[in-house]
Amino acid sequence: MIEVQHLTKAYGNQIAVEDLSFTIPNGQIYGLLGPNGAGKSTTMNILTGCLAATEGEVHIDGYDIFEDAEKAKSRIGYLPEQPPLYLDCTPREYLTFVARAKKVPEREISMHILDIMEKTGVEDVADRLMKNLSKGYKQRVGIAQALVGDPEIIILDEPTSGLDPQQIIEIRDLIRDLGTDHTIILSSHILSEVENLCDNVMIISRGRLMACDSPANLAEMFRGTTTIRLIVDGDGETVQKILEGVDGLTGIETAPEKEGRTAVRIDSDSRDSDEISKNVFFAFSQAGTPVLQMTMDHVDLEDVFVELTDQESLDETKTSNSNSETEEEELS
Ligand code: ADP
Numbered sequence: 001m002i003e004v005q006h007l008t009k010a011y012g013n014q015i016a017v018e019d020l021s022f023t024i025p026n027g028q029i030y031g032l033l034g035p036n037g038a039g040k041s042t043t044m045n046i047l048t049g050c051l052a053a054t055e056g057e058v059h060i061d062g063y064d065i066f067e068d069a070e071k072a073k074s075r076i077g078y079l080p081e082q083p084p085l086y087l088d089c090t091p092r093e094y095l096t097f098v099a100r101a102k103k104v105p106e107r108e109i110s111m112h113i114l115d116i117m118e119k120t121g122v123e124d125v126a127d128r129l130m131k132n133l134s135k136g137y138k139q140r141v142g143i144a145q146a147l148v149g150d151p152e153i154i155i156l157d158e159p160t161s162g163l164d165p166q167q168i169i170e171i172r173d174l175i176r177d178l179g180t181d182h183t184i185i186l187s188s189h190i191l192s193e194v195e196n197l198c199d200n201v202m203i204i205s206r207g208r209l210m211a212c213d214s215p216a217n218l219a220e221m222f223r224g225t226t227t228i229r230l231i232v233d234g235d236g237e238t239v240q241k242i243l244e245g246v247d248g249l250t251g252i253e254t255a256p257e258k259e260g261r262t263a264v265r266i267d268s269d270s271r272d273s274d275e276i277s278k279n280v281f282f283a284f285s286q287a288g289t290p291v292l293q294m295t296m297d298h299v300d301l302e303d304v305f306v307e308l309t310d311q312e313s314l315d316e317t318k319t320s321n322s323n324s325e326t327e328e329e330e331l332s
């Protein structure tokens, strides 16, 4: 279990993470979602004991990451944004080195590494120099080094960033697989990444935690803003009069269409969008005014993400990360 309380990190006078508090139970996959510069890597570097906090506390299975670093760290495997790979050695040599650094007993090392290489699908390239491996394989080796020492918690910073669409699918499958017997936190600035993979999503923007819930609950939470669009066979005044009698509508806009028809946009803060659309339908029906078209805008996690992270930082994501955005488009 990971407990974070009032975590703040300032670089000079710039605050990267501000008053972050959350608890992550064992056995789940958590996604840390936020645009570039939101503070994801900073948070992960602190959780894994690689970076000191300015304020706040982090406990891993009850151990303080700053006071009891060795015990806390032994429970965590970490794949940083820039994996620390030694390109002039082979995965087997590299993982052996990592195992020694993590104090895996010498006689267990070769079996342990074999096991991890099998899990992460790197046996085939075990004895090739890492500089000759594809980005996908390098990333697998990066994940493999996080698994050395059998930590319960695996923290992965943008694990699919820079990979091609096929590699992204393979790494996602691997993470899903690892999720069956590990607690996983992964970060991403791409919504579909965490939506598909994670039990819970923490949305972070400008160093602050904006929301934390399951993808479905987050979408449900923001269903408050249901929008219904209609084309009505009648004039604007008639439409206004009919809708005045319907409860739960927060905004009504009308615009004339051709042949005496009216285009209508209705906003409601009701969570029950079916109920609202029924009420609207019956109100027109009772007034004898035909509704020619009716469409509903459903809020999904994308809308929540956009709403919770401000436009400025989203724009930054688009310009500075055009690469990964393109990959995402190719996938969907
Ligand atoms: P993310 O991983 O979500 O893209 P980061 O945690 O890398 O975000 O960065 C959060 C903020 O902190 C950004 O504004 C970034 O510029 C700043 N930052 C990150 N690392 C440093 C550093 N070593 N020195 C100064 N500022 C930093």
Ligand code: MG
Binding pocket: 040, 041, 042, 081, 157, 158
């Ligand atoms: Mg980052």
